[in-house]
Amino acid sequence: MSPRHVILETLQGRYHGGAESRLVIHEGTCGTATNVRQEVERVGLIEMCEENDVKIVYGSCDGNCWAAPSATLRHENDASEFVEKRFSRLDELMRVEDFGVMLNDMQKGQGFADGKSGLLDRLGRLDGSLEHAVWLGAYSNADQILRGSKSDALQRVEDWKLTGRGGAHFPTALKWRLASRNEGPRYLVVNAEEGEPGVFKDRHLLEGDPHRLLEGILICCFVVGIEKVFIYVNGQATTAFNSLSKAVEQAKTAGLLGPEFLPNGLQVDIELRQGAGGYVCGEESVILNSIEGARPVPRFKPPFATDEGLWGRPTVINNAETLAAVTTLWQDEPPPTKLVSLSGNVARPGVYEVPADGTLSWAGFLLQAGGEPGSTPAILLGGPSGVFVIPERYDEKIKMSEVGAGGLVALAPDSSIRSVVQALTKYNLRESCGECTPCREGTLRLDALLSVDTVDFDKVAGLVEVMSEASLCMLGGMAGRPVLSAIEEFPTIWKDGS
Amino acid sequence: MSERQRSIEIPDHEMREFISELSMIESEKQYLLPSFHVAQEIFGWVPPAAVEKIADFLRVPLSEVYATLTAYSELRITSDEKGYWFICTGVACEMKGAQNIVQELADADEFKVKDIDCQFLCSLAPVCVDDSGGLHGRVEVSEVISRIRESQTGGE
Numbered sequence: 001m002s003p004r005h006v007i008l009e010t011l012q013g014r015y016h017g018g019a020e021s022r023l024v025i026h027e028g029t030c031g032t033a034t035n036v037r038q039e040v041e042r043v044g045l046i047e048m049c050e051e052n053d054v055k056i057v058y059g060s061c062d063g064n065c066w067a068a069p070s071a072t073l074r075h076e077n078d079a080s081e082f083v084e085k086r087f088s089r090l091d092e093l094m095r096v097e098d099f100g101v102m103l104n105d106m107q108k109g110q111g112f113a114d115g116k117s118g119l120l121d122r123l124g125r126l127d128g129s130l131e132h133a134v135w136l137g138a139y140s141n142a143d144q145i146l147r148g149s150k151s152d153a154l155q156r157v158e159d160w161k162l163t164g165r166g167g168a169h170f171p172t173a174l175k176w177r178l179a180s181r182n183e184g185p186r187y188l189v190v191n192a193e194e195g196e197p198g199v200f201k202d203r204h205l206l207e208g209d210p211h212r213l214l215e216g217i218l219i220c221c222f223v224v225g226i227e228k229v230f231i232y233v234n235g236q237a238t239t240a241f242n243s244l245s246k247a248v249e250q251a252k253t254a255g256l257l258g259p260e261f262l263p264n265g266l267q268v269d270i271e272l273r274q275g276a277g278g279y280v281c282g283e284e285s286v287i288l289n290s291i292e293g294a295r296p297v298p299r300f301k302p303p304f305a306t307d308e309g310l311w312g313r314p315t316v317i318n319n320a321e322t323l324a325a326v327t328t329l330w331q332d333e334p335p336p337t338k339l340v341s342l343s344g345n346v347a348r349p350g351v352y353e354v355p356a357d358g359t360l361s362w363a364g365f366l367l368q369a370g371g372e373p374g375s376t377p378a379i380l381l382g383g384p385s386g387v388f389v390i391p392e393r394y395d396e397k398i399k400m401s402e403v404g405a406g407g408l409v410a411l412a413p414d415s416s417i418r419s420v421v422q423a424l425t426k427y428n429l430r431e432s433c434g435e436c437t438p439c440r441e442g443t444l445r446l447d448a449l450l451s452v453d454t455v456d457f458d459k460v461a462g463l464v465e466v467m468s469e470a471s472l473c474m475l476g477g478m479a480g481r482p483v484l485s486a487i488e489e490f491p492t493i494w495k496d497g498s
Numbered sequence: 499m500s501e502r503q504r505s506i507e508i509p510d511h512e513m514r515e516f517i518s519e520l521s522m523i524e525s526e527k528q529y530l531l532p533s534f535h536v537a538q539e540i541f542g543w544v545p546p547a548a549v550e551k552i553a554d555f556l557r558v559p560l561s562e563v564y565a566t567l568t569a570y571s572e573l574r575i576t577s578d579e580k581g582y583w584f585i586c587t588g589v590a591c592e593m594k595g596a597q598n599i600v601q602e603l604a605d606a607d608e609f610k611v612k613d614i615d616c617q618f619l620c621s622l623a624p625v626c627v628d629d630s631g632g633l634h635g636r637v638e639v640s641e642v643i644s645r646i647r648e649s650q651t652g653g654e
């Protein structure tokens with residue numbers, strides 16, 4: 001048995017929760033924002049669990065944010081199989097008259113999107129220990145990959161056509177290959193800044209299953225040959241930051257970041273950095289500047305980061321979800337999925353995992369989340385850099401290439417598209433870092449062009465063309481996108497201040 | 499930096515804590531942002547006295563330190579922001595009636611309240627942020643008003 005395997009087996013062996021009945025209270029940001037601790041006390045859950053020999057565990061949100069404050073009851077049934085039932089609102093749990101009887105006839109609760117799981121498999125189920133994560137499969141894919149060759153691993157990432165989940169959908173395998181061709185030392189920068197309004201999936205991953213990200217990081221470091229990693233976390237996502245710091249310490253202590261676990265004497269050092277706000281601070285070259293201590297503004301490209309990134313060295317920058325997704329490519333049936341943050345006018349907003357292969361329609365997705373396609377005037381896809389998907393398109397399948405970072409807002413029946421577009425434009429204006437003229441001046445003028453009673457389409461189109469061609473980064477480059485999309489899809493709303 | 503901000507007294511014990519925390523950071527330019535975070539954590543903002551210490555310690559020109567500091571929207575260079583509640587007016591929150599909350603609070607006119615951009619808790623819209631940075635999801639107008647009243651007037 002390889003030493004690597006011994007580490008994992010030992011960790012697994014140290015987990016003793018396997019046969020317990022457990023109630024996972026979904027805390028994390030969503031639970032805290034809905035006062036889950038107070039609710040637990042208010043409804044008397046602790047006593048009830050004690051009476052029925054159920055252990056209480058505090059976990060994170062499982063992506064069913066809509067249900068918060070919530071909990072999931074899990075136990076081993078007669079067939080030695082885990083069954084679980086989740087509860088939206090804790091008083092629902094308390095309404096069940098006999099906790100004991102219920103434990104026996106629990107069924108698998110409502111899961112995500114189509115019940116398929118991959119990336120979100122462990123989300124909200126973990127008790128925060130490394131042992132529990134490993135018991136539920138963490139690092140087992142890395143174990144398998146580290147036994148093979150780098151080129152096989154890279155081939156797998158390429159075969160599954162994994163693309164960047166930060167929004168631009170650049171082929172991940174190509175990025176890794178480009179960086180590995182350049183001489184070391186090389187860096188990996190994990191983009192967990194998540195500053196695009198409407199997107200909250202990376203926070204959920206970091207809070208709820210940080211070891212999945214770390215496993216993906218180790219695979220990337222192995223393939224590209226990287227020993228130093230920076231994880232750049234959004235400055236306000238403190239719960240995510242704390243959960244990730246704890247996970248890094250756990251992995252380090254268990255020897256997962258060093259030669260006991262990694263081949264060829266590889267030793268990976270992971271350093272966490274906290275951002276300090278701004279949409280543009282999620283742009284990759286801004287993050288590089290920020291880590292170096294320079295002003296957080298974009299760099300000219302080329303040179304690209306894979307050639308000259310941090311301190312001029314070859315650097316891979318990947319979104320946190322991209323790296324987490326790498327771990328799913330080695331399962332028997334890899335789930336080619338994308339995380340979607342859904343909010344707005346649906347009954348069940350939250351984090352969903354949707355198939356990347358174009359099998360789910362917009363309407364199907366809305367229905368799954370308790371939305372009503374018939375009374376949803378549009379879906380805003382991609383926030384301030386996004387587009388509007390209109391009802392005529394709801395029967396089309398959701399395509400990976402168009403979802404960007406996966407932020408979806410279902411608009412409410414009475415909403416004014418014009419005000420939404422103006423709000424997005426004002427947002428881009430506020431967030432423009434001012435480093436280049438087309439965006440600094442352009443967002444200001446775009447806002448002015450939209451603030452008149454009757455909008456001049458030609459002027460808007462001309463301005464947006466300049467902004468998208470000449471801006472230094474894609475904040476300015478895409479600021480006109482929602483405007484053009486809204487003009488195209490809703491041509492009649494721009495007259496007489498309607 | 500205005501004279502007023504400069505003249506704000508920094509408690510000695512906070513400054514001592516800051517200097518001791520700062521000395522644990524490596525003296526390299528890359529630790530500029532981490533140093534700002536340390537300052538903001540301790541003082542609640544990044545006061546001029548701390549900026550000067552940081553510039554000295556990391557050996558980065560003061561002008562460059564300010565140029566960097568002021569580029570981050572979450573770093574506060576004034577101490578004025580304390581005591582405010584914020585109502586998120588991002589698109590998802592607007593879809594869930596954020597404007598009503600803003601309007602009712604504006605009508606009430608007695609509170610320190612501001613609008614704020616998306617807080618990335620859109621799945622629990624409408625969202626507000628309390629005066630110590632805590633997030634609240636799926637809030638209702640009456641609840642927000644009574645909580646703000648409690649925190650800003652001592653519950654009278």
Ligand SMILES: Cc1cc2nc3c(=O)[nH]c(=O)nc-3n(C[C@H](O)[C@H](O)[C@H](O)COP(=O)(O)O)c2cc1C
Pocket residue numbers: 163164165166167168169170191192193194195196279280281282283284285317318319320322323473474475
């Ligand atoms: C204005 C702007 C904001 C961005 N914000 C983020 C972000 O918050 N998170 C992210 O991963 N990528 C963001 N990106 C994309 C990154 O620049 C980069 O493409 C990405 O981190 C690459 O990783 P990936 O290939 O794994 O997606 C942003 C880009 C722009 C232009």
Ligand code: SF4
Pocket residue numbers: 280297298431432433434435436437439440471472473474475476477
């Ligand atoms: S496009 Fe906008 S955000 Fe990007 S560099 Fe230019 S001014 Fe800054």
Ligand code: FES
Pocket residue numbers: 197198586587588589590591592615616617618619620621623625
């Ligand atoms: S829009 Fe309010 S939290 Fe995102």
